[in-house]
Amino acid sequence: MKYLCLLFTILFLKISAQTEVKGIVWSENKQSISRANVILTDSQDNIITFVFSNKDGSFLLNTDRFGNFNLQISAMGYISKKFPVSMIKRGESKNFKTIILETDKVKEIKEVVISKTSPIKIKKDTIEYSAKSFSNGTEQNVEDLLKKIPGITVLSDGKIKFGNKEVSRVMIENDDLFERGYQTLTQNMPSKPLDKVQVLKNYSKNKLLKNIEASESIALNLTLKEDAKGKWFGNLLLASTSYKEDMRQGKLNLMNFTKRKKVYLLLNANNLGLNEMKGVEYLINPSSENDVENVGTDINTLSTINLHQKNFQFNDKRTNFNNDKLASLNYIYNFKTDWKLKFVTIFNEIENRNYINSYYKFNFNGLDFINTEDKNWKQNNRNIVGKLELSKDFKNNSNIQFYNKISSLNENNNNIFLFNEQLNNQIGKNELFANENRLTYTKKIDSSKALVAVARYIFQNRPYDFTDENDVFSHILNNPEAQKVNQTIDSKMNFGGVKLSYLKKYAEEHSLELQLGNEFRKDFLSSDLHVSNSNNETVSFDKSEFINHTGYTQNNIFAQIKYGKKGKKWSYGFTVLNQMIHSELNQDQQNGFYVSPLANIGYQNRKIGNFSLNAGRKFSTISINDVYSNYIYQGNRNFRQNETGFMVLPDYNLGLSYNIGEPTSQYLNFNINFFRSEDYLSNNMIVNPNYTFNQTILVKNNNNLSSNLELRKYLKFLKSRLSILGAYNVSDYENSVNNQPLIKTEFTNFKTGFEMKSGWTKFINYELGYEWSFNTISSDVNSNSYLDQKGFANLYFTINSQFRIESLVEYYKFGNTTQKTTQFWDIKANYISKKYNMSIFVQGNNLLNSNSIQRYSVDNISESLYTQRLMPRHIVFGINKNF
Template sequence: MPIAKLNTLRNYIFGLLALVFPLILSAQTTLQGIVTDSLNQPVPFANVYLQPAAKEVVVAYSITDNDGRYEIVFDKTGIYKLHISSLGFKTVIISVTIDSLNPPKLIINNVRLQSQKMELNEVIVNANLPVVVKKDTISFKADAYADGTETVVEDLLKKIPGLEVDSRGNIKVNGKSIEKVMIDGDDLFEKGYKLLTKNLNAGVIDRVEVYDHYSDNPLLKDVEDSEKVALNLTLKEDKKQQLFGNATLGGGTDDFYENRLNLISFQKKSKYFFFGNLNNTGLDPTGDISQMSGNSFASGNRLADNKSAPEVMSLVAARPSLKDAYINFNNAEMASLSSITSLSEKTKIKTLGFFTADENNFFRDQTLDFFGPGEAFTNSENYRLRKKTKVGFIKTDLTSNLSKTKLLEYSGNISIGNQETNTQLLFNGIPTEENLNHDPFSIDQYISYTSKLRKNRALILSAQYVHDEKPQNYVADTFLLGKLFPNNTTATRTAQHAATSTNAFATEARWITNNDTSNWEVKAGYHYTSDRLNNTLLLGDDSSLQAVDSLYRNRLNLNQNDFYGSVRYRKNLGKLKISAKTELHQLFAKVENDLDSNQSNPFYLSGQMSGEYKFSNISLLTASYNLNTNNSDLLSVTNGFVLNNYRNLSRGFGKFEQLQNQFLFVNYTYGGFLSGFTFNSAFVYNRESDYFGNISRIEPEFSTSELALLRNRESYSYNLQSDYFIKAISSNLKAKFNYANTHFQNFVNQSGKRSIESQNINFGGELRSAFLGFFNYHIGSEWQYSELKFDGKSTRTDNLTFLDLYFNILKNTTIKLQNDRYFFGNLDGDSSFYFTELSVQYKLKESGLNFELVGHNLLNTNNLQNSNIGDTSTSLTDFRLIPRYVMLKVGFRF
């Protein structure tokens, strides 16, 4: 884009801000005060809200801080009621008159609350309050945080303080990943919640509830020592007991389209949810499908969820840190139908089925400069990838309350897929085409029985079976492995047949007892895993392919029988909690291939010690130390090489090994959702006594990698996050800082042992306004610095800066203007790339119709360059991006 246009855009944006800010800040009235009790002590976390004198709606809201102070900024005249309430105190109502806005006014009301005794079951919570706190639950009123620009639930969650949604749709609460997202208390997708949050319309949500110390199993509530966090979405009352939904049809220039359909039906004994999505605008409507296998009713301690067959080959191109809407050329189709039905008062069944198909295209040009040990060289690659994916998934969950103290749970699912990947590339001027066909299949069966023996004691018996297989067939119409096969002078094609499979069975008995000051948990169980790999490398020409010698094939079985027991104890000493855990394992591991077999029968110990100290309700220090033992997986015990793509091969260590590591975690948190300020810092240290490093051979035409058993790798990181609401400018400030350091070793091209140090620094901040007027903004910047030290040194610095502007010009019209600037270091030419997105929405609320005009990539940035650094090479890559288009969307509710 010409510099003159960029300067014009910049001057327009900042000129607009200069005009708007004085209007916003001047046309407001500020209500301030201090809330105290009868002893003149401050009352923190009291609810302070403003209502019109003749209506029962909340128009402004605040929470008192630790000093009992509150502040409300309002921009409308009239007669209002100021409510001040807190649990255990009588509510105070003060009449407030705002007769003008210019000049700005400051109204001070200090309030003293009188104590009031009440039973907990007599407390009535105002459902219109933006924030309500009840023990381990924090409830947010959705409308208090929505500005009209939200399309799906994910857009709404990004605007709630304390909730963090990353670019892939993963959700964290105060830095902790959530377990699930429910609707009115019913779970649909377990950790595959992105299918819900990326498709459910945001306008149907009444409240967003955060559950701390969440227990999946209702009989284990107040019994198990849970640190899980979950979200619950409550629907608006007018959406219940009926069929409702919404649809969006969007068509744009250059044949771009985006269509959505949501149907939800609430019956007396059943709920039905249908989501449909068709788009070629880069949106992924499903998220990570692999996380859908969990049982939505189960107790959350499934035994074999981490058991799956590895992929031998995966033709996936590395992507830059860009939004999907810029780089994901796709053609997605998704349909999902789920239901929750009460068969009786004691039995509930949930079914989920979905089908998704997608065609992804990816384009890049790359130049790689190798400078590591050996001869320096440069490779160039012009690369185009097309991947067609189809996945069908069916899942059934059943829960039956056999009695008030006994619960039976079952979960079963089956997944069938097909993936066809084609790449067309020029490698150093040599045309090459790759084709990979992949047909994954999996079955998962889980059953659990819970008996609550006493109020504070429970026994859980569970079992699980998993079968997973991943057959792959690969062929490339080129042969670049001549140095590995000097006697083969006629080969023009490279191929590989590979298949991996896993069969796993696990059973476990778990005993929990919980007292006021202590918690015991005892486990005993058995895990059986059988992993298999069959792969063969073939070389030849168009007419025939022949298998090569045994160094390039595997006929491998890895069988493991693990008998284990564990004891965990937690003691509550008031502000201090301490816990300890010990695990004992007797493992019988056997590795078999077509040449020989070896047996390993280790007895080993793992343990954990942790503690937390609660300085106050908003200040907490936690620490934990872990001693872990990790067992070799299937690909790490291979003797023969495995082909990874047309010019790269790898193989494992060749025998079974156990790797030990020590892990230290220290975390300090301050503040909370209602304090106006949160601070979270964490330090992590990991020392691996044994680890698998790499012995690499890197040639211009090909590379090989073999695992080597090395000693003493260590890494540490420090993370800091803060969230602060600045009342003076009605804006929320977020800041973060991350530092990570890793020391490791490797071998390259018959070099000696090389010591590598990797450092990564990530820091940034953002400011989001919460004005009551017609304008809001969201501005921020994030920097990433990477450094590698070896015989030499490589560095890279990247940056993302954004400015989003929101306008509510008319009652039913909203405008959103998003501006992004990406900066990538180590580029010879222009290192900055600019993107602008425009959305204009008009809503006819009475009819349920809405119209949206979208302008994507208005600056028409068609390509982007970035660089990557390594300890043996650097690369410069040019990516093709989704071009500019304009789209009109029509949405309607019914």
């Protein structure tokens, strides 16, 4: 931790020495002009960074570049001005003092109005970028354009950030087609029809709550050129390898947008290893949003066991042996009567295979053994989802919204395992049916007050049925006839909730929110287990320890108050949640009253930076998967049971964050958080060389300390942006093995690394980075340490505006063992035909033909080495046609 603090101190001293450009913008009559555009450009008019003037007309712009630049200042209704700026030394301050903008005399010739346009405009909480100003004609989709807009960052998974905040929505002409799955839109919609990209700060999904709700959400709104509205456009992608590999992709995006109607059709199929589900995953596996228009959080899809293991370490294209099909239709219609209809339907079939070899070494208290496993996981999924929304705006400043979603999942698994060279087949299936309904009513009382009432009902049913052909029970029962295990599980959930919220806005940054509600949830979980011989004849035994009939009911009456106030420099706020929780577990009833406070305070200063401090305490309940009392077979030779009963788990946290500079130029961000659980769920592992029983137990006091550091800095001599990254995490926990006393273990992880990205205008650009991760685990019984490393080096060759080549290299090494390092090299050549509005590409994936990758991990009683099969080398030829 001391090294991270030292690095933080050095970087703070460096970033404080950046060059400043400041001044005050006034009108001719000596009135301050707020929200004027202040843009710093290089000699080719490329935007380096920008700010907007404050209420008093003042502005302060920071940069670490040197040389000759131009400062452009513009505002609506005024004639723009441009000033040359020369910066030759670090820490220099350029003060333009008072800048007078003259009123623009708009010239009108008959019915044609001629006025100047700015690439960036601000309208209160909206920053508007002209798409034309940031386009050079090489963009194939909206995402390519967004990457060129200052202040906007596109992450590797398609998520978008503005500054340090993640964008929650991307809309088309103020209509939200995709919600949190906006990657489907940004990665497939052609950028040519775009007119403006608007960044909406303090975004509220409900327009009646705009300027009342204390929202810090960021959304993007894409506006279209007039000649693109009402026309069908989209793109068609076809790609294939050679006949030998027999891998293909076909994708069709078809869309039509008008003010009244919006339609988006997507058809997609591929076995190239590509995960095309990112844009619809939020519908299939939803996560509850904690906002004023929702009641009930942490209500996820029921899942008792997992019969399939997926890759979580690398990009899907490396390990995803797949055959996927997806069809989705998104439709919005705005009626003249102020009704709105929104409809989404998804049909999806997934085949996924994953291949893993593992080496597991156990050594504790005289028990020492090694297991080797060869696992071939195969899963077939079919998802059907339909979502309908109806909303109505009334003339009395109120609206009503009804939401219904029906989901159906059919999952089949056919896994082949070798356990210590012994064959073990697993065949199983599970299904899911879910129905969710929500009704929301909003009444805007006046410009500063509103009422929101919401009611929600969810039903889920998920049965499981699977069979393992293994000798687990021959060891448990000491009966060699026991060769097959069949587990059946039925899991049901009913949830109902209501909430009433009152919102009050006292001033622009001064708000109050009161909530009163009730949440009721009833779960039922039953399981049964059968053992048979190789001829499917039942093996009799006392299976009372392997049968569950668990009913679990929770009722939560809650009242919450949220208050926040933000001044010119200081801000503070607090939240107090009061809960009366009634629980019933198999007719055992408990009641309790719990108070969860949360407070935060912040300070903002352009020169010394922004500070934020928060502290809170909360209480959380456990789920149905933590309360069943007898064993459930999880597959893969593992059993699980719980010995805790109903529990409310208290914890508290303390966090500090600091940042200084501009995210678009030079920037420093640091945060540190401490989390402590007074009671938490751990486990007692009863380990046998042939199987494991996991018993959930309650343990006291778990601590976690984490911190992160990021510095972005422009290096003049390289004309590149350098990001220095650091992270530190230390946590402790206690668990038990074979009913022995608790073992206390501490895990420490320290990461350090860098990333560099060129900003050249020449034909070649680069990205590179490297990360070292130092891991240490120490406990009462043993200790170990290992180093993980990964890096990347990418080159981008822009031969001309039509031809581009990309070379991507990745490097991985995990652990201190002698396993091999893994390297990937991909090359893509892309030719754009502007005449035919299409691109032709050739892409070589895994050209080094790395066939596997190894991952090393340790805990306080064992160590493991996993070897995962990789997608082989293949060459893809493709065409992408925009129309």
